Amino acid sequence: xxxxxxxxxxxxxxxxxxxSALRIIVHRVxxxxxxxxxxxxxxxxxxxxxxxxASEGLNETAVGHVSLxxxxxxxxxxxxxAEPINLQDASxxxxxxYLQETGEENFNSFLGVPIIHxxxxxxxxxxxxxxxxxxxxxxxxxxxxxxxxxxxxxxxxEATGAIEGISPSGHKTSDTIFPGVSASSGVAIGHAxxxxxxxxxxxxxxxxxxxxxxxxxxxxxxxxxxxKDIRDLHSKIAGHVAEGERQLxxxxxxxxxxxxxxxxxxxxxxxxxxxQGALAYVAHxxxxxxxxxxxxxxxxxxxxIKDLCSRVLFxxxxxxxxxxxxxxxxxxxxxxxxxxxxxxxxxDKLKGMISIKGSGNSHVAILAxxxxxxxxxxxxxxxxxxxxxxEIIVDGYKxxxxxxxxxxxxxxxxxxIKEQDLLIAELDELKDLPCVTADNHRVNLxxxxxxxxxxxxxLDQGAEGIGLFRTEEPFLLHERFxxxxxxxxxxxxxxxxxxxxxxxxxxxxxxGDKALPYFPIEEANPSLGWRGIRVTLDHPEIFMxxxxxxxxxxxxxxxxxxxxxMVSNVGEVNSAMQLLKKAHNELILEGLEVKFxxxxxxxxxxxxxxxxxxxxxxxxxxxxxxxxxxxxxxxVDRNNPRVADLYxxxxxxxxxxxxxxxxxxxxxxxxxxxCGEMAGDPGAAVLLMAMGFDILSxxxxxxxxxxxxxRSVSLGSAHDLLEQVMQMDDAQMIRSAVDMTLYDSGVDxxxxxxxxx
Ligand code: PEP
Ligand code: MG
Numbered sequence: 001x002x003x004x005x006x007x008x009x010x011x012x013x014x015x016x017x018x019x020s021a022l023r024i025i026v027h028r029v030x031x032x033x034x035x036x037x038x039x040x041x042x043x044x045x046x047x048x049x050x051x052x053x054a055s056e057g058l059n060e061t062a063v064g065h066v067s068l069x070x071x072x073x074x075x076x077x078x079x080x081x082a083e084p085i086n087l088q089d090a091s092x093x094x095x096x097x098y099l100q101e102t103g104e105e106n107f108n109s110f111l112g113v114p115i116i117h118x119x120x121x122x123x124x125x126x127x128x129x130x131x132x133x134x135x136x137x138x139x140x141x142x143x144x145x146x147x148x149x150x151x152x153x154x155x156x157x158e159a160t161g162a163i164e165g166i167s168p169s170g171h172k173t174s175d176t177i178f179p180g181v182s183a184s185s186g187v188a189i190g191h192a193x194x195x196x197x198x199x200x201x202x203x204x205x206x207x208x209x210x211x212x213x214x215x216x217x218x219x220x221x222x223x224x225x226x227x228k229d230i231r232d233l234h235s236k237i238a239g240h241v242a243e244g245e246r247q248l249x250x251x252x253x254x255x256x257x258x259x260x261x262x263x264x265x266x267x268x269x270x271x272x273x274x275x276q277g278a279l280a281y282v283a284h285x286x287x288x289x290x291x292x293x294x295x296x297x298x299x300x301x302x303x304x305i306k307d308l309c310s311r312v313l314f315x316x317x318x319x320x321x322x323x324x325x326x327x328x329x330x331x332x333x334x335x336x337x338x339x340x341x342x343x344x345x346x347x348d349k350l351k352g353m354i355s356i357k358g359s360g361n362s363h364v365a366i367l368a369x370x371x372x373x374x375x376x377x378x379x380x381x382x383x384x385x386x387x388x389x390x391e392i393i394v395d396g397y398k399x400x401x402x403x404x405x406x407x408x409x410x411x412x413x414x415x416x417i418k419e420q421d422l423l424i425a426e427l428d429e430l431k432d433l434p435c436v437t438a439d440n441h442r443v444n445l446x447x448x449x450x451x452x453x454x455x456x457x458x459l460d461q462g463a464e465g466i467g468l469f470r471t472e473e474p475f476l477l478h479e480r481f482x483x484x485x486x487x488x489x490x491x492x493x494x495x496x497x498x499x500x501x502x503x504x505x506x507x508x509x510x511x512g513d514k515a516l517p518y519f520p521i522e523e524a525n526p527s528l529g530w531r532g533i534r535v536t537l538d539h540p541e542i543f544m545x546x547x548x549x550x551x552x553x554x555x556x557x558x559x560x561x562x563x564x565x566m567v568s569n570v571g572e573v574n575s576a577m578q579l580l581k582k583a584h585n586e587l588i589l590e591g592l593e594v595k596f597x598x599x600x601x602x603x604x605x606x607x608x609x610x611x612x613x614x615x616x617x618x619x620x621x622x623x624x625x626x627x628x629x630x631x632x633x634x635x636v637d638r639n640n641p642r643v644a645d646l647y648x649x650x651x652x653x654x655x656x657x658x659x660x661x662x663x664x665x666x667x668x669x670x671x672x673x674x675c676g677e678m679a680g681d682p683g684a685a686v687l688l689m690a691m692g693f694d695i696l697s698x699x700x701x702x703x704x705x706x707x708x709x710x711r712s713v714s715l716g717s718a719h720d721l722l723e724q725v726m727q728m729d730d731a732q733m734i735r736s737a738v739d740m741t742l743y744d745s746g747v748d749x750x751x752x753x754x755x756x757x
Pocket of ligand 2: 604
């Protein structure tokens, strides 16, 4: 059964569009279960009905025409309860709804299972027989397993149609919404520019050819290059390999020589597609055709086609560096956005970003917030390679991507953008005002930085210090570890820009989702592995170079603080302290007048929460990294969009941990700050202030919003709110209570514009 299941899923996966996917499903399921009927009904939201989309066994003429309004019939009942229904005689069930066009009166037994994707029911998979006989348990379990596996494929196929403005049953639609996770708030309207990794046929976007003749010529020259390579290889290996293997090269040459592949690609280019896109399309078609063949030998040939086409693609990409043409309203789209991709787009052209992988708490998302670019991550169902050049909306408030815009919707969003700009202009007036509550309590707002551009931007916003300088960011831009001198120059720039205000530099925090290209760490479970201080203590040469560079950079400014990431025990702090003292002594011996800076520990692991007091005794300050702390307390990967809705800094467990850290640090009379994204959420900032955090360190883009909220509440009301939420046991309730307080303080406009979950 497992083999049959695997085969069906594989074939459906290879289908070209929704219709063929559904045809494969009904054919294969009917055959496997030896049923007389197998049908798929899909929900078409535009007509609020379940439409019979494919069937074997029912009248063919009914397919695509017959539908049941939502909630009606047995299909409606399966969908409503999201549970299977298995009946010996369907016609006796009160919900049975006879559909004359289908000819289903001939069938008595009925088994319907829901097709569920991300908690929503896409449709129902049905099998029927004429015998009055319930389908057995094994058959029911098979259908449930299959349906669960196919849901994602069906959703993807539906989405591919939706992007062209077509509903599952073929109706024209507009304003198609693809959900994702908000990574940076704000709204942007613009044109998609899809970035894709090289040499990957599956990720080449559709794009128009700018000069068809040139494109054909270019493609032919690349094809010739591959022909030559294969002939060379063919003669090189003559006599070295078995005849069977040598024949493979003949097959390759044949594929190229009879011009089968080449001609098809050229035809597609002539229809307007660019060479890479045309090649990817033809490759996909051939691979699909081979993969679904029953014959093992023939289906294996799909691999050869992929290999051959990848060779041609290599030449296409090698010979012509793709110069991405960024429009003035670029929405950057990629399967996985990287900091390097952002760096390439001219800043004035970048309006929004979309990443299929990742979530709102990943480091790219943090970068997006720092830059104030509306961004959606984890839009897993978005068929992004169909998106290039299309006009789309990024709604970073709701976490949605919208395509096929109607005039009405476009107008509405243009208004939102205007409001957004107005709010930013109003907030600008707060820049030089102090951050004090209505009852005169002073709150220190600092900022998080990475690159020097952040620093310049944040000085503009009136930041009073740097609470977290992520030193790994400049490391990311290098091709090797930067030398002590290079680091010292980078650090000095930050210290100088902020002097005499304090600058908190965190020692290198790599590992987890922060990989350096020149220092790859392969681990089964990177978040629980070698990261942060664990790496640097194991590599004292890297740690020493970094802290020496920091200390040297601070000479003359004396505004440096050093902070240690991912600490899980006192031993790590003791070891780091020894190295810090050693570095300091070395520099003194070298004749440099370096002051020993205040040292801090980050509380990011549950273990550290419960050792706050012991850790505080060893250092000068404590800083909570609530991004990782939330991840580790809730057991929710901060990068995984599947569980992004479980990631909430308002979870009572997180709030309790934060309060515990503050009170323990206070017992040791040590300053306590927070530098996770939570500090930049205006609602959360009110709670953190009430808890007693001395410093809130955040993205520069959110600083004025937080200031605006703090200036409009009193410390007294913040204490009342904290007391109230600490009695609650649910993150959503807490979020609502916080929102209500902001409404009451008249800053509700800010609510929409900046929130963590
Ligand atoms: C944190 O974990 O909250 C933090 C500030 O560090 P990073 O986001 O860089 O892991
Ligand atoms: Mg962290």
